[in-house]
Amino acid sequence: MMIQPRLKKTALALALVVLSGCATVNIDESLNTSNQSLAGFKQSQATLIQTDEQRQAMQAKADDILKSPLTQQAAVDLMLTYSPQFQTVLAENWASATQAAQIGRVHNPVFAFERVRIKDELELGRLLSFGLLDLLTLPARQGIAQREVDRAQLQLTSSVVEQVTQVRQAWVDAVAAQQALHYAQQVFESAQTSAELARRMQEVGNFTRLQRVRQQSFYADAALNLAASRHKATATREALVRMLGLNTEQAAALKLPERLPDLPQSPKAPGDVAKQAENRLDIRMARLGFESSAKAQGLGNVASFLDVEAGVRYDTIFENDTGERNNKKGWELELALPIFDWGGLKRDALNARTLAAANRLESTLRNAQSTLRESYSAYRTTYDIARHYRDEILPLKQTIADENLLRYNGMFIGVFELMADSRDQVNTVLKAIDAQAEFWRADAALQSTVVGKPVVVAVSGSSPAAGGDAGAGH
Template identity: 30%
Template sequence: MPSTHPDAAADAAAAWRAANEAVGAFPRGHADIVRWERAHLPPSAPDASSTPATATASQWTLDDIRRLALRQRADLLIPPGLGVVERLQREQAAAEAVLQAQAAWIEAIAARAQRRLREEGHHAAESGAELAARMQRVGNFSAERALREATVAHATAAALEQARLAERQALVRLWQTVGGAAAPEAVSDHLPRALPALPPLPGDEARPTLAAQQRAHHPQWPAVQAEAERARAALPPGAWEALQRAVDAAVARGAPLAPRLDPTQPRWPHGWEAALHAQQAFERLQRQLDGDLTLALAAARHAAQQAQLQRTVRLPAAQRLEEETLLRYNGMLVGTWELLAAARERLAAQEATVAAERDAWLAWLDLQTVLAGLPYRGRTASATPDAPDTAAKGH
């Protein structure tokens, strides 16, 4: 075996020491990677989306948003002597304007929280990618592993840009709805750092009260109900039952097409037909309102349960996993990259928690929309914008 020249061996050893010192001196090396995942933005840290006035700006509440939204709608002012139907219509329009503004407020708070989490995740990915690149240069890491870490950093950078765009869009939508500031950026100064606690949802025993509240705010309910009762009360004895039998026979006779009355029978009196139409219109409206209330309640309860599950089970599990991984890292049982993976899982769980709480709030607002006599529109569960797959493969 050929011998190694002493000078060459000394040079190689010196190069090796210098390389390891470079990695050890890396300003965001192993120790900093351990620290970053446990460090959050301090309360006093400036927010990139905020203006210098943030420290003195008051934070808007849900009720503040209600007032701001209504100040933009002078067309909904109710003057003295306005008719019942017109008054209910304006009250309904005001409720819709308020609930839309409050939904925009919730979206803006959640979008900002998600952007902050994306910034934390991207900072971590950048640290890992830089460390991997330096370790590759000194021969401690393969090019394949370094490229994987760089790919993670690229993905988190793209996700961060998407989150920044989503935040700006949410701020602009809120500003367009309620004003309250000279520019959309200034609206951010009035947002709380986190979503408020979700109000409690009514239980099944409150269903009759909720249905009565819903009907009391519907502009057409009093007239439709009164017309059905008046028209039916005007029928002679036995006429309503005869009408039901005639309709059943017409449906059977016309199947599978439109119902057909018996041509051999005389036409109904106009009052009978009016009573039938009025009763059916009343029943359709009743089913519409009851169905909307059922759907809104079910959606709000489901979203609240999912948010609670995410907040009390899934997020704590991810946090415990990160803590256990850190303990194993300190005991040199796992490496830096396992620690990074656990931190990414914790960040993903935090993002999912923000999204779940946002969806629970939006479902609660949908329920308030229904209680205001408005139709239930529903919404699919919102997704965290373009969440990246940041799991680097290999060891």
């Protein structure tokens, strides 16, 4: 008589053990894992804001950061804890991870109730049913779910890397554009002065019309360049503002450094870069994707043939004439018979997904080192170009400027030749700023590629313009 209660307790214990193995998602733990794995990449903590208290704390932190000129690392810190755009990325990843974990959960049982009257007889039917195949395949589905949750974790880390890289490059663009605007203003003022001087010299007969128009042309070009530079500085600044999620008051308070950081003393060594890229995110994600597809194919091959529903029935029949009450107990088993559809198309789709995942993994493995080599080449090339501007071209231009100043003081050249040389020197500085900005963009791209989120940057390598045609002297 004690066998049935023991069986019930045993079944309940087994059910609890099975359910305890279900994959779960805790966004705070996921963020902690991501923060730890990217500790050397971003040097700050990503946070999902879920309460008003957290939002107010982050608002105060953002206001405090904006009191000083915004460094690149401060921009990363601000984005990771304050930007609504980044918060959207985190929330969407949380949703994707919970959907992945849902695969490993048992479907809820279905309770059916029916009331049927036949003449003087009333029948109440009760049926509790559940998917028997769903329960039998639970361990396999839990394995698939855990792999998908792990993959979502890697996707979260990859999304953080992408956002941090974009902010770093946006910061470089904004600072470089602001720095270039300063020099464009100098070119404009020099051209404006030379154009006014040429007009006055023509009025007194010391300049021809052609000479005056040439100086006026320089001034017109400088005005156009100044307008374009001013808009570029505004556009890049606003792009950074949007990525940081600043409101109108915070955007007005934003202060950028006057210039880009200096180049490092030496570039990163290829061996060190290759060593850091040994455990890349893209390879791990592709491998988990293939394993999930392979497991899902094995499970789907079984489920494509049949489906099984099991149920426990308990019916009560009332005889209205006699007042008798009879109970019926039993169980039901429902099988989906593969008569019209043998699941061939489903199995083909599963085979295709697994094949695609296998080829995606192979493609990722083959492309990983190639993208790393390309990214390092861009990094090293932009470093060499920027250093060449710093160590060779700019000192040469400065020497020419010093010599021309001596020649001007000795009255060997006129003021227009001196101004033209000054404009040419500033144009070279602008190209040096562009080269320096390209290096810092390439540096951000290389850091992202090393982690496993390949980013390709263009390398212009433009040479400085030839010495300005100064126009006739006096």
